[in-house]
Amino acid sequence: MSEKDANPSAKDANPTANESLVGGDLLSRWEQLRGREGTVVGLTAIFVALFPWLFARAPVISDFLQGYQSLATLILIWGIFAIGFDLLLGYTGLLSFGHAAFWGGAAYAAGIVAKNVSGDPIVMVLSGTLFAILFAWVLGFLSLRRGGIYFSILTLAFAQMMYFMAASPLAFLTNGENGLTGVDVGSLFGVLHLEADIPSVGGMLLGTWLYAFVGIFFVAAVAVAYRILNSPYGMVFRAIRENEQRAEFVGLNVWRYKLMAFIISGAFAGIAGSLFTIHGAYVPLQSLFWTESGDIVVMTVLGGAGSMFGPVLGVGLYLYIENIVSTIQVLTIPFTDIVLIQDFGYYWHLLLGIVFVAVVWVVPDGLWGIIGRVRTFVSEKVGGEQ
Amino acid sequence: MSVLSDIVVILLNGLQQGAIYVLLAVGLSIILGTLKFVNFAHGALYLIGTYAGLFVALNVPLSNGKLYEWGLTTLGLEWGFFAALVMVPLLVFVVGLLMERFVARPFYDRPDTDQILVTFGLAIVVQELFRILFGSNSLPFDQPERILSFGSFAGIPVSGPVALPIVGNFPQWRLWVIGITAVLVALVYLLVEYTDFGLVVRAGTRDAEMVRLLGIKITRPYIVVFGIGAALAGVAGVVGGPLNVVNPTIGTNILVPAFLTVVIGGVGSIAGAVVGGIVFGLTTAALVSLAPAWSQVGLYAIAAIVLLTRPQGLLGDEEVAP
Amino acid sequence: MTPLLETENLVKEFGGLVATDDVNLTVEEDERVSIIGPNGAGKSTLINLITRRLDPTSGDIRFKGESIVNLEPHEVVQRGVSKSFQTASIFPDLTVRENAEIAALAAERGAFGFEFLKHRDSLTDVHDVARNTLDSVGLLDRANTVATDLPYGDKRRLEIGIALASEPDLLLMDEPTAGMSPEETKSTVELIEQVKRDHGLTFVLVEHDMEIVFSISDRIVVLSRGGIIAEGTPDEIRGNEDVQEAYLGGVEI
Numbered sequence: 001m002s003e004k005d006a007n008p009s010a011k012d013a014n015p016t017a018n019e020s021l022v023g024g025d026l027l028s029r030w031e032q033l034r035g036r037e038g039t040v041v042g043l044t045a046i047f048v049a050l051f052p053w054l055f056a057r058a059p060v061i062s063d064f065l066q067g068y069q070s071l072a073t074l075i076l077i078w079g080i081f082a083i084g085f086d087l088l089l090g091y092t093g094l095l096s097f098g099h100a101a102f103w104g105g106a107a108y109a110a111g112i113v114a115k116n117v118s119g120d121p122i123v124m125v126l127s128g129t130l131f132a133i134l135f136a137w138v139l140g141f142l143s144l145r146r147g148g149i150y151f152s153i154l155t156l157a158f159a160q161m162m163y164f165m166a167a168s169p170l171a172f173l174t175n176g177e178n179g180l181t182g183v184d185v186g187s188l189f190g191v192l193h194l195e196a197d198i199p200s201v202g203g204m205l206l207g208t209w210l211y212a213f214v215g216i217f218f219v220a221a222v223a224v225a226y227r228i229l230n231s232p233y234g235m236v237f238r239a240i241r242e243n244e245q246r247a248e249f250v251g252l253n254v255w256r257y258k259l260m261a262f263i264i265s266g267a268f269a270g271i272a273g274s275l276f277t278i279h280g281a282y283v284p285l286q287s288l289f290w291t292e293s294g295d296i297v298v299m300t301v302l303g304g305a306g307s308m309f310g311p312v313l314g315v316g317l318y319l320y321i322e323n324i325v326s327t328i329q330v331l332t333i334p335f336t337d338i339v340l341i342q343d344f345g346y347y348w349h350l351l352l353g354i355v356f357v358a359v360v361w362v363v364p365d366g367l368w369g370i371i372g373r374v375r376t377f378v379s380e381k382v383g384g385e386q
Numbered sequence: 387m388s389v390l391s392d393i394v395v396i397l398l399n400g401l402q403q404g405a406i407y408v409l410l411a412v413g414l415s416i417i418l419g420t421l422k423f424v425n426f427a428h429g430a431l432y433l434i435g436t437y438a439g440l441f442v443a444l445n446v447p448l449s450n451g452k453l454y455e456w457g458l459t460t461l462g463l464e465w466g467f468f469a470a471l472v473m474v475p476l477l478v479f480v481v482g483l484l485m486e487r488f489v490a491r492p493f494y495d496r497p498d499t500d501q502i503l504v505t506f507g508l509a510i511v512v513q514e515l516f517r518i519l520f521g522s523n524s525l526p527f528d529q530p531e532r533i534l535s536f537g538s539f540a541g542i543p544v545s546g547p548v549a550l551p552i553v554g555n556f557p558q559w560r561l562w563v564i565g566i567t568a569v570l571v572a573l574v575y576l577l578v579e580y581t582d583f584g585l586v587v588r589a590g591t592r593d594a595e596m597v598r599l600l601g602i603k604i605t606r607p608y609i610v611v612f613g614i615g616a617a618l619a620g621v622a623g624v625v626g627g628p629l630n631v632v633n634p635t636i637g638t639n640i641l642v643p644a645f646l647t648v649v650i651g652g653v654g655s656i657a658g659a660v661v662g663g664i665v666f667g668l669t670t671a672a673l674v675s676l677a678p679a680w681s682q683v684g685l686y687a688i689a690a691i692v693l694l695t696r697p698q699g700l701l702g703d704e705e706v707a708p
Numbered sequence: 709m710t711p712l713l714e715t716e717n718l719v720k721e722f723g724g725l726v727a728t729d730d731v732n733l734t735v736e737e738d739e740r741v742s743i744i745g746p747n748g749a750g751k752s753t754l755i756n757l758i759t760r761r762l763d764p765t766s767g768d769i770r771f772k773g774e775s776i777v778n779l780e781p782h783e784v785v786q787r788g789v790s791k792s793f794q795t796a797s798i799f800p801d802l803t804v805r806e807n808a809e810i811a812a813l814a815a816e817r818g819a820f821g822f823e824f825l826k827h828r829d830s831l832t833d834v835h836d837v838a839r840n841t842l843d844s845v846g847l848l849d850r851a852n853t854v855a856t857d858l859p860y861g862d863k864r865r866l867e868i869g870i871a872l873a874s875e876p877d878l879l880l881m882d883e884p885t886a887g888m889s890p891e892e893t894k895s896t897v898e899l900i901e902q903v904k905r906d907h908g909l910t911f912v913l914v915e916h917d918m919e920i921v922f923s924i925s926d927r928i929v930v931l932s933r934g935g936i937i938a939e940g941t942p943d944e945i946r947g948n949e950d951v952q953e954a955y956l957g958g959v960e961i
Contacts, residue, residue: 095499097506142690145697146649149424149498153645154693160642161686168679224825232813232831233824235802239810242799249759249797250874251785251814264824290642294506301503346452350518353510360503361492 037226040308044222048076048215052207064334066324069207070279075316076211076218077275078299082311083225084268085296090306091229092261093241097293098155101139101162102132102266104288106273108166111180111283112173119186121194121213125274132270133263140262144255147244156290163288180283188213194278214275221268226308228264237261269296298356304368313367321348391553396671398553402560402629404667405567409622410640411647411659412571413615416578419654420587420611423490424498426505428644430512431485431616433637435478435623437516440527440632443470443624451521461520467530467544467624471566474624475617482616486609509638517634529559529628563625570621574614575656583607643685650692652702661700710773712737712878712910713758713789718767720753720934727753728764729934735878735912740904742913742921745931751914752794754931755880758912759791760784771878782819790876794883796863798870800856804847805838807855807866811873812837838873844906845869845899861892865899872903879911885920893917900924922946 055067081103088094110128117123143154166174174180187193194210197203206212228234236257239247248254277283286292295318303314325331331344341347363369414428440446445462448454453461463469489508493501529545544562547555578584586607630636643666651662666685673681692700713735720728727750735741743751756762758769760781769777776784785791799807812834817823829835842848845865850858855866864884871879884900885893897920903909904924915921921928921942928945930938938951945951 089499093497093499095502097502142693145693149418149502150649152424152499152502153649154689157642157646157649157686157689161683161690164682164686167682169683171679227827228824230828231824231826232817232821232828232834235806235810235813235828238802239799239806242801243797246793246797246799246870247810248781249761249785249791249793250811250870251782251790251819252810253780253782253819256820260822260824290638294510297503297506346518350511350514353507353514357504357507357511360500360507364500 037223037230040226041219041223045219048218049205051076052211053205056207057204065320067320069211071319071323072207073211073214073279074276075319076214077272077279078296078315078319079312080218080221080275081269081272081296082300082303082315083221083308084265084272086300086305086307086311087225087228087237087268088261088265089297089300090304090311091234091241092237092258093244094258094261095152095297096143096155096262096265097152097290097297098139098143098157098159099265099269099296100288100290100292101155101159102136102269103273103276103292103296104166104283105135105162106132106270107277107283107287108174108180110274110277111183114183114185114277115180119184120190121185121188121278124185124278125217125271128274128277129267129270132266132273136263136266136270137259140259140266144258144262156293159288159293160290163285163290166288167285174283174285177285179285180277183277183281183283185278185281210279214279217271217275221271222308225268229308233257233260298352301364302356302359302366304366306365307368307372310366310368317367318352321352388552392675394550394553395556396675397668398556398560398564399674400668400671401564401664402667403670404664405563406622406626406629406640406663407643407647407666408571408660408663409567409618409625410644411651411663412574412656413618414644415648415651415653415655415659416574416587416611417615418648421490421494421608423494423612424501424505425485425490425615426502426641427485427489427508427512428505428615428619429637429639429641430509431478431481431619431637432623432626432640432644433512433516433634434481435474435620436527436627436632436636437520437623438474438477438620439467439470439624439627440525442473443467443530444528446525446527448525449521449523451523452518454521467532470624471621475620478620478623479613479617481620482613483609485616486612490612509641513634513637520634522634524631524633527627527632529557559628563629566621566625570618571656571660574618577614578656583610587611646685646689648699650689650699652699655699655701658699658701665700709737710770711735712739712772713912714770715754715758716768716770718754718757718769719765720750720757720762721765726934728757730767731931731934731936733929733936735910737877738908738910740911740913740924740926742915742925742928743931744915744918744921744928748933749931750934751931752882753934755791755882755912755914758784758880759789782814785814785874785876786819788875788877789880790871790874790878791880792868792871792882792884794886796860796867798855798863798866800854802855803851804842804853804855804858804866805851808838808841808869808873809834811870812841812875815873815875837875841869841873844903845872861888861895864888864892864896868896868899868903872907872909877910879909881911881913881915883914883916885915885917893920897924 052069052072054061055065055072056062056069081099085096085099088096106128109131110124113127114124139155139158142158143151146154167176185194188209192209194213195208197208198206198212202212206215236247236252239252240254240257244254273287276287299314299318300311301314302318303312304310326345326348328344330342331340332338333340359366365372410428410432414425417423417425441462442465443462445460445464447460448458489504493504531545532543543558545559548558548561550556578587647659647662647666650665651658651660665688669684669688670681673684711734713733715731715733718728718731718733719726729750731754733754743754745751753762757764760776760779764777768775771784771787771789776787776789779787799810802810813831816833816837817831839848842851845868847862847865847869850862855863858866868881868884871881881900885896888896901924904911913921913924925942927939928942929936930945930951938945938948940948
C-alpha cells in the first residue's frame with residue numbers, strides 16, 4: 001500500500017476532489033474513486049493474507065524475525081484498536097486517555113456473554129462492540145462537557161473508575177483481580193474451531209481460523225475507516241482539529257461531531273477488545289487499567305497519528321519489541337557481534353519512553369511521517385537528476 | 387466505639403488523605419491556571435519527592451534494581467525527617483524549574499495534546515529510571531519518630547498514637563500531615579493573594595495575554611509558579627510517603643486523583659483545590675470504613691456528579707476555564 | 709416589517725467594566741451598516757454578543773423577529789448570521805476548497821448529520837456552493853492550495869469566503885482590512901463592493917478605516933464607551949458635532 005493511497009489527508013485528497021470542482025463526468029469519477037478505495041482495501045487484504053506466513057513461517061525471513069502465529073493475530077487486533085483511536089487523536093485532535101474502558105469493557109462484555117449466554121464468536125463481537133458503543137456514548141457525554149485539556153483528564157478518570165469497578169464492586173461478574181478466566185469460545189458458524197489450522201494453502205498463509213476471523217475484521221476496519229475519512233465526517237473532523245472555534249462559527253455542531261468521533265473510535269476499540277477475548281479466552285483485569293490506554297497512545301503517536309496506516313505500523317513495532325526483541329538479553333547490531341545494549345529486556349521500556357518523547361518533540365507525525373519525508377526526498381533527488 | 391467517634395476518625399483520616407491531594411492539586415492548579423500547561427508529569431515530581439525524602443531521612447535496604455545489582459544493599463543519608471522536609475521541597479523546586487525551562491517552555495505554544503503527550507512520556511521515563519535504579523519492589527518508608535531533631539536536640543515526637551478526646555488513640559503522624567499541609571497551603575495562598583508576585587499570577591490566570599500586553603515580564607513569575615507547584619508535590623511525597631507503599635508506580639497512580647481534585651475544585655483556584663481535596667479525602671475515608679469495595683470508586687462518582695451539575699468546578703470561575 | 713436584526717437594551721459587563729451599555733441596534737434587510745468608535749468602544753464585544761460568542765448580562769437579541777440569546781453559536785449561524793473574523797481564522801492544513809466546503813456543508817446539510825459512510829464526492833450541492841464562493845472571492849484558481857501557504861491578503865479573502873459559503877442572510881465583518889497593506893485593503897474593499905452587488909447581502913461592518921466606512925455604508929452607528937452616541941447616514945455622521953467631539957477629537961473628516 002503506497003503512502004498516497006494510505007493517507008487521505010489534505011494533500012492527496014486533491015486529485016479526486018479537484019475534478020469535482022472542474023465538473024467532469026461524475027459517473028466515471030465515481031468509478032475511479034471506488035477503484036481507489038478498492039485499491040486500499042485490496043492491498044490491505046493482500047497484506048493480511050501474507051503477513052503471518054512472512055512473520056512466522058517463511059524461510060529465512062521468519063527465521064530472522066522470529067515471529068509466531070499468535071503474535072500476528074494480536075498485532076491485527078491492536079491494529080483495529082489503533083485505527084479507531086487515530087480517528088479520534090490524529091484526525092479530530094482529541095487525546096483520550098481512557099480508551100482502555102472500551103477495549104477492556106468490550107473484552108469483559110464479550111467474555112461475560114460467552115460465559116452466560118453464548119460463546120458464538122460473532123455474538124461475542126457484537127455484544128462487546130455494542131457495550132463499547134453505549135459506554136463511549138455515556139463517557140463521551142461526560143468527558144466532552146469540558147473542552148480541551150479536560151477531555152484527556154476526564155477520559156482517564158472515568159476509565160480508571162471502570163477499572164476499580166471491575167476490580168471490586170463488580171467482582172461477582174468480572175472475577176476481580178484474577179481476571180475473567182474460563183471463557184469458552186465456541187466454534188464459528190457452529191463448525192469452524194477457531195484454534196484449528198486452516199487446511200492446505202490457506203493454512204500455510206493464514207495459519208489458524210482465528211487469524212482469518214480477525215483478518216476479516218481488520219480489512220473491514222480499514223475499509224470503514226477509509227470511507228469515514230472520505231465522508232463529510234473526515235473533513236469535519238480535520239476542521240475541528242485545525243480550528244474548533246471556526247468550525248462552530250461556520251454552523252457545525254462541533255460538540256455532536258466530537259461525540260460521534262468518540263463513539264466511532266470507541267466502536268473500533270470495542271471490536272478489538274472483543275477479539276482480544278476470543279484470542280486469549282481470558283480477560284485480564286489489566287485490560288481496563290490506564291496503562292492500556294497509555295499503550296494505545298504510545299503506539300499511535302510513535303507510528304504516526306493522522307495517517308491511516310502509521311498507527312498500525314506503531315502497533316506492529318511496539319508489540320514486536322515488547323514480545324520478541326525484549327527477550328533478547330544482549331542486543332547486537334544485526335549480522336555483527338557489536339553489542340548495542342546489555343540487558344535490553346530491562347531497559348526497553350525506558351528506551352521506549354525516551355523515543356516517545358523525542359518523537360512528540362521533533363516528529364509529531366511519527367514514523368509514518370518520517371517514511372513519507374524520506375520518500376519525498378528520494379523522489380525529488382531522483383527527479384532532480386533526470 | 388461510638389458512632390460519634392467513628393465519625394471523627396473518618397473525618398481525621400479523610401483530612402489526612404485529602405491533605406495529600408490538596409498539596410498536589412494546589413500545584414497542578416496554579417500551573418494549569420497561570421501557565422495553561424497540562425503537566426502529566428506532576429506525579430513524577432511526587433515520585434521524586436517520596437524517594438528523595440526516603441533516602442534523606444532514612445537508610446533503607448534495597449532488594450532489587452541496578453543499584454542493588456551493582457552491590458549497594460542499603461541506601462540513605464539517615465539525616466532524619468526534618469532534614470527531608472526542608473531539603474526535598476528545595477530539590478523538587480529545582481527539578482520543577484528545570485522542567486519548566488527545558489520541557490514546558492518549548493511547548494507553551496504547541497497544542498494541548500502535545501503538552502500532555504510530552505509530559506506523559508516524561509512521566510514514563512522518570513518512572514522507568516526509578517524502577518531500573520531502585521527496583522520495582524516496594525521500599526519501607528517508616529513513619530518518622532521525631533522532627534526538628536538535630537544533634538543532641540531530641541526534637542518533637544511525631545509518631546505513635548496520641549490520645550484525642552472522643553476517639554481515643556489516633557496515629558499522631560496523620561495529624562502532622564494535616565498540620566503541615568494547612569500551613570504550607572496557607573502560605574501559598576497568602577503569597578498569591580497579597581503579593582505583587584501573586585497579582586501577576588492571578589492576572590495571568592484571568593488573561594495571560596492581557597498581562598503580556600501590559601508589559602509585565604512574565605517569564606520569571608511563570609518559572610517560579612512552576613517551581614512552587616513542584617515543591618508542593620515534593621512535600622506531598624515526603625509527608626505522604628510514610629502513609630503509603632513506596633514503589634515506582636506511585637507517581638502515575640496519584641496523578642488521576644490529583645487532576646480530578648483540580649477539576650472538581652475549579653482550575654486556578656487554591657480554595658477550590660483545598661475544598662476538592664477535602665471532599666475526596668472524606669469520601670474515600672468514609673467509603674473505606676463503610677463500603678470498602680467501593681472506596682476507590684467513590685471519588686470518580688463524585689467527580690461525575692460535580693461535572694454534570696457544575697462543569698466549571700465547585701469554586702471555579704466560568705470565565706477562567708479554558 | 710420586522711427588522712432583520714435588533715438588539716434590545718443589550719448590556720454586557722466584565723466584572724465592573726461595562727463593555728456594552730444598553731445598546732438598541734437595528735439592521736433592516738438589504739442594509740449596509742457600519743459600526744465605528746474609538747478603541748475600546750465595545751465594537752467587537754457587540755459583534756461577539758450577536759454571534760453568541762459571549763453571553764449578554766441582560767437584554768435581548770432578535771434575528772428575523774426571534775430571540776437568539778439562548779442559542780449556541782452554531783445555531784445562530786444556521787439561522788443565517790455569519791461572521792468573518794478579525795484575524796484570518798481559517799483551517800490552515802486544509803485546502804482552500806475544503807475550507808469553503810466545510811462552511812458549505814454546514815449551510816447545505818445542517819449543523820450535524822449521520823452521513824459518515826457517504827462519500828464526500830457525492831455531495832454535489834456542497835461542491836457547487838464552495839465553487840461559487842471561491843469564484844466570487846477570486847480564489848478558485850488556488851482551490852488546491854493548502855490554506856496556510858496562502859499570502860496574508862488571500863487568507864483574509866478566504867476568511868470572508870468561508871463566511872460567505874455559509875450562505876448568510878446577515879454577514880458580520882470584524883475589521884476585514886485589519887493588518888492589510890494598502891493594495892490588499894483596496895482589493896478587499898472591491899471584494900466587499902462586489903459581494904454587495906452580486907449577492908445583495910445585508911452586512912454589518914466593524915472598521916477603523918474611515919474611507920471604507922463612508923464609501924460603503926448606508927448607515928453608520930457610532931459607539932463610545934459601550935453605548936451608541938450617534939447614528940445616521942454617512943453625510944449625517946460627517947456633520948455630527950458630537951461624533952467629531954467624542955470620537956474624532958474635533959478633527960475634520
